[in-house]
Amino acid sequence: DAKTTQPPSMDCAEGRAANLPCNHSTISGNEYVYWYRQIHSQGPQYIIHGLKNNETNEMASLIITEDRKSSTLILPHATLRDTAVYYCIVRVAGTNAGKSTFGDGTTLTVKP
Amino acid sequence: DGGITQSPKYLFRKEGQNVTLSCEQNLNHDAMYWYRQDPGQGLRLIYYSQIVNDFQKGDIAEGYSVSREKKESFPLTVTSAQKNPTAFYLCASSLTGGMNTEAFFGQGTRLTVV
Numbered sequence: 289d290a291k292t293t294q295p296p297s298m299d300c301a302e303g304r305a306a307n308l309p310c311n312h313s314t315i316s317g318n319e320y321v322y323w324y325r326q327i328h329s330q331g332p333q334y335i336i337h338g339l340k341n342n343e344t345n346e347m348a349s350l351i352i353t354e355d356r357k358s359s360t361l362i363l364p365h366a367t368l369r370d371t372a373v374y375y376c377i378v379r380v381a382g383t384n385a386g387k388s389t390f391g392d393g394t395t396l397t398v399k400p
Numbered sequence: 401d402g403g404i405t406q407s408p409k410y411l412f413r414k415e416g417q418n419v420t421l422s423c424e425q426n427l428n429h430d431a432m433y434w435y436r437q438d439p440g441q442g443l444r445l446i447y448y449s450q451i452v453n454d455f456q457k458g459d460i461a462e463g464y465s466v467s468r469e470k471k472e473s474f475p476l477t478v479t480s481a482q483k484n485p486t487a488f489y490l491c492a493s494s495l496t497g498g499m500n501t502e503a504f505f506g507q508g509t510r511l512t513v514v
Contacts, residue, residue, distance in 0.1 A: 322502065331404075331490050331505030332443070375442070386433035386492045386503040387458075390443035 292376045294394045300370075302400050306363040310376030313357045318380050321352060322388065323361045325372040332375065332390070335361065366398045403427065406491050406506035413485075413513050421476045421509045423491035432474035433503070435490040436460060443490060449474055450496055478511065485513045 293311040300306040312321065322337040336343055336350045338359075343350045349362040363370055375393040404425040413419045425432065431450050435443040445458030449468040463482025468474055474493075478485045488510050492503040 324503075329488070329508070329510070331406075331492070331507050332503075333505070334502040337502065386431060386448060386494050387445060388503070390435070392440075392442045 291389075292378055292391060294374070294376050294391070296392065297395045297397070299397050299399055300363075300366045302368060302398055303365055306366040306370065306396055306398070308361040308363075308374050308376075308394050308396060309358065310361070311358045312376070312378045315356050315378050316380070319378045320380075321350065321356075321359050322377045322379065323348070323350065324375045324377065324390070325370075326375070326393070327369075327372045335374075366396075368398050368400065370396065371398045372396060404491060404493050404504050404506040406489075406509050408509060409507065411509055411511045413511070415513050416480045418480060419478050419485075419511065421478070421489055421491075421511070423474045423476065423506060425472055425474075425493045425504075427493055427504060428471070429493035429504070430471070430496045431494045432468070433492045433494075434458075434464070434466065434474070434476045435492065437488040437490060437508075446476065446489075485511060487511060 320337050320339050323335040324332040326332040336348050338350045352359045373393040373395050375390050377388040379388050407422045433448040434446040437443050444460050446464050447466045449455035452471050455466050455468050465477045490508045491506045494503045495501045
């Protein structure tokens with residue numbers, strides 16, 4: 289699986305959009321981008337994933353650049369409960385989801 | 401409700417004792433995984449199993465053992481050979497093969513060895 293690079297921490301004001309970047313410059317054509325988050329002392333939670341098109345669900349939007357070397361997770365209206373560690377992962381479709389490499393992620397702090 | 405359950409949430413053991421952490425899932429997933437997480441760090445894979453009666457070592461298997469006798473259960477034993485067993489342990493499960501599968505995690509067990 290390709291390696292990802294994320295900033296160690298970010299702050300966001302409550303009610304504003306949180307934009308979390310991820311670099312994956314060595315991503316292969318068959319690798320998907322996945323995002324998970326981990327609220328303190330809980331298990332990680334799946335957020336969203338995509339291959340090359342932008343994706344949106346009830347939790348977030350995922351914007352992937354045309355060259356697929358980077359992506360941005362967008363939380364459109366951040367709340368205090370969105371404070372968590374966010375992990376960006378790339379992996380080959382059809383492979384075991386749990387074998388993904390969870391690095392240190394980005395600690396997002398939403399402030400009132 | 402479908403999900404993955406780890407028990408207990410907190411566990412204390414004396415140094416030198418083996419301890420077994422429980423992980424049960426009712427999602428009918430074939431694959432199950434164990435991770436270790438130390439403070440301020442990401443997750444490191446200990447063991448994983450793709451099918452009943454089969455399992456593979458992950459990145460940090462030394463000092464740990466697992467079994468997979470039933471599809472829904474994947475217990476992890478932290479043995480006395482594990483030098484630094486105090487950590488947060490996470491279990492996960494997923495479908496195998498197919499496209500676009502994600503991992504589902506339990507709420508973790510925090511093990512403290514004194």
